Amino acid sequence: MMSMVVPGILLVVAAWGMSRGVDVWATLVEGGGEGLQTAVCMVPTLVGLLCGVYMLRASGALELLEGAVAPVLTWLGIPPETVGLLVVRPISGSAALGLGAELIQTYGPDSLVGRTAAVMLGSTETTFYTVAVYFGAAKITRTRYAIPAALCADAAGFLAASWAVKWLFGA
Amino acid sequence: MAMSWIWLVMVGASILCGAATGRMEDVAGAALEGANAGVELCLAMVGVMCLWMGVMKVMEKSGMVDGLSRCLHPILSRLYPQHAGDGQVMGTVSANVAANLLGLGNAATPLGIRAAQLMAGGGGVATDSLCMLVVCNTASIQLIPATVASIRQAAGSTAAFDILPAVWVASAVSVTVGIVAAKVLARVWR
Numbered sequence: 595m596m597s598m599v600v601p602g603i604l605l606v607v608a609a610w611g612m613s614r615g616v617d618v619w620a621t622l623v624e625g626g627g628e629g630l631q632t633a634v635c636m637v638p639t640l641v642g643l644l645c646g647v648y649m650l651r652a653s654g655a656l657e658l659l660e661g662a663v664a665p666v667l668t669w670l671g672i673p674p675e676t677v678g679l680l681v682v683r684p685i686s687g688s689a690a691l692g693l694g695a696e697l698i699q700t701y702g703p704d705s706l707v708g709r710t711a712a713v714m715l716g717s718t719e720t721t722f723y724t725v726a727v728y729f730g731a732a733k734i735t736r737t738r739y740a741i742p743a744a745l746c747a748d749a750a751g752f753l754a755a756s757w758a759v760k761w762l763f764g765a
Numbered sequence: 766m767a768m769s770w771i772w773l774v775m776v777g778a779s780i781l782c783g784a785a786t787g788r789m790e791d792v793a794g795a796a797l798e799g800a801n802a803g804v805e806l807c808l809a810m811v812g813v814m815c816l817w818m819g820v821m822k823v824m825e826k827s828g829m830v831d832g833l834s835r836c837l838h839p840i841l842s843r844l845y846p847q848h849a850g851d852g853q854v855m856g857t858v859s860a861n862v863a864a865n866l867l868g869l870g871n872a873a874t875p876l877g878i879r880a881a882q883l884m885a886g887g888g889g890v891a892t893d894s895l896c897m898l899v900v901c902n903t904a905s906i907q908l909i910p911a912t913v914a915s916i917r918q919a920a921g922s923t924a925a926f927d928i929l930p931a932v933w934v935a936s937a938v939s940v941t942v943g944i945v946a947a948k949v950l951a952r953v954w955r
Contacts, residue, residue, distance in 0.1 A: 597924075599926060599929060600926055603820065603909065604820065607820050607823050607824055607827075607829075608823070610827055610829065611823040611824075611826065611827040613827075614826075614827040614828060616823060616826045616827045618823055621819070621822050621823045621826050622819035622820070622822070622823060623819065624819070624822055625815075625818040625819035625820070625821060625822025625823065626815035626816065626818060626819040627815075628818050628822070629811070629814040629815035629816070629817065629818030629819065630811060630814070630815055632814060632818065633807050633808075633810055633811045633814045633815070634807070636807050636810075637803065637804055637807045639803075640803035640804075640806055640807055641799075641800045641803035641804060642772065642800075642803070643803065644799040644800065644802045644803040644806065645795075645796050645797075645799035645800045645803065646771075646772060646775035646776060646779070646799065647775070647799060648795040648796065648798055648799030648802065649775065649776065649779035649783075649792050649795045649796050649799065650775055650778060650779050650782075651795065652779070652783065652788060652791040652792045652794070652795035653778070653779040653780070653781075653782035653783035653786065653788055653791070653792045653795075654782050654783070654786045654788060655778045655779055655781075655782035655783075658782060682771065685767055685771070686767055686768055686771060688768070689768065689771050691912070691916075692803075694913070694916065695806055695916050695919075695920075696802075698916055698917060698920045699802070699806070699920045702920070702921075703916075703917040703918075703920040703921060703922035703925070704922055704923060708917070708920070709928055709931070712910075712913045712914075712916070712917055712928050712932075713928050713931045713932050713935050714935075715910070715912075715913045715916075716905065716907070716910030716913045716928065716932040716935075716936075717905055717910075717932050717935035717936040717939055718904070718905055718939060719902070719903050719904060719905045720903075721903040722767075724899065724902050724903045725899055725903060727874065727878065728877060728878060728881045728895075728898065728899045728902065729881075729891065729895075729899065731878040731881055731882060732878075732881040732882050732884070732885035732895065733885065733887075733889060734885060734889055734890065734891045734895065735889045735890075736889060736890040736891060737891050737896075737899075738890070738891045738896055738950075738954050738955075739896060739946075739947065739950035739951070739954040740891055740895075740896040740899045740900060740947075742946070742950065743896065743900045743943055743946040743947040743950055744899065744900050744903040744904070744943060746942055746943060746946040747900060747903065747904045747939045747940065747942050747943025747946065748903070748904075748939070749942075750938050750939045750941075750942035750943070751904065751905075751935050751936070751938065751939030751942075753938075754934060754935040754938035754939060755931065755932075755935040758930075758931040758934040758935050759928075759931050762930055762931050762934075763931075
């Protein structure tokens with residue numbers, strides 16, 4: 595079933611594009627060029643972030659932090675290894691990507707921790723950045739309950755990610 | 766600025782902890798090793814990123830956002846009762862949600878900002894619908910999380926996209942909680 599998703603999307607998008615008179619191949623290649631640029635632009639960011647995260651891991655600081663919050667997170671059903679991700683996710687998208695990538699590499703992409711980190715990254719957004727962009731553009735200074743409500747959504751996303759991975763992949 | 770602080774804390778905490786635990790040598794090695802890992806990760810991600818950006822470009826050019834946003838219009842009118850009759854606001858919001866679903870961040874943000882400006886109406890105080898718009902945009906509803914899948918692929922996953930159902934469940938829970946929280950808080954937080 596799941597193996598049909600990616601090829602299926604490729605087919606549907608191509609057929610839809612052709613029916614709308616789009617030169618699908620040229621567009622695919624053009625977009626691919628932009629993808630290459632995006633990936634190249636990510637190099638310096640990820641170099642800095644992975645440098646920092648690797649240092650944290652080697653120094654034992656990550657283990658210390660994990661150990662400190664482990665009882666609470668384990669009780670909630672969240673893998674304690676993801677604690678850094680929980681803290682950084684709403685603040686910085688690129689830092690979260692760096693931390694998540696390190697978790698996925700260290701624990702393996704198909705491990706419980708690796709999968710949970712991936713689902714957390716995929717199901718939440720950089721809350722504070724989004725709030726700043728939208729309210730800044732609309733010239734809003736009193737944001738009322740927007741941030742608390744958005745953080746509720748993030749917390750729910752983290753919990754749901756942990757539970758969904760346990761439920762769907764077993765552990 | 767936030768990133769500069771995060772960087773400072775990461776380096777500072779590593780040095781403190783490394784010195785305390787006597788692992789300074791490992792820390793020094795890890796700094797350079799991490800820099801290499803950053804490049805390797807990006808290189809390994811390039812393939813999936815290129816493919817997916819190409820597919821997204823076809824979606825954009827073939828007007829998939831418009832098609833999807835027409836389907837979303839009736840549902841979204843219920844989330845924004847104050848603007849249900851306003852075709853321009855609802856059209857922009859629907860297109861914003863459609864672009865978010867398809868993962869077209871570059872298209873979604875300008876649409877969302879336009880909707881926020883249309884909703885604001887001056888005064889500097891966030892209205893209920895403006896808060897709802899922001900909460901919905903801070904929750905990720907992307908159907909295909911391509912960047913995450915490419916990281917998994919780069920790390921040698923056997924099926925990089927097998928997390929999709931879990932991502933959909935988690936996203937749905939997150940958005941629902943956000944919407945409910947916003948609706949409840951709207952009554953008490955004036």
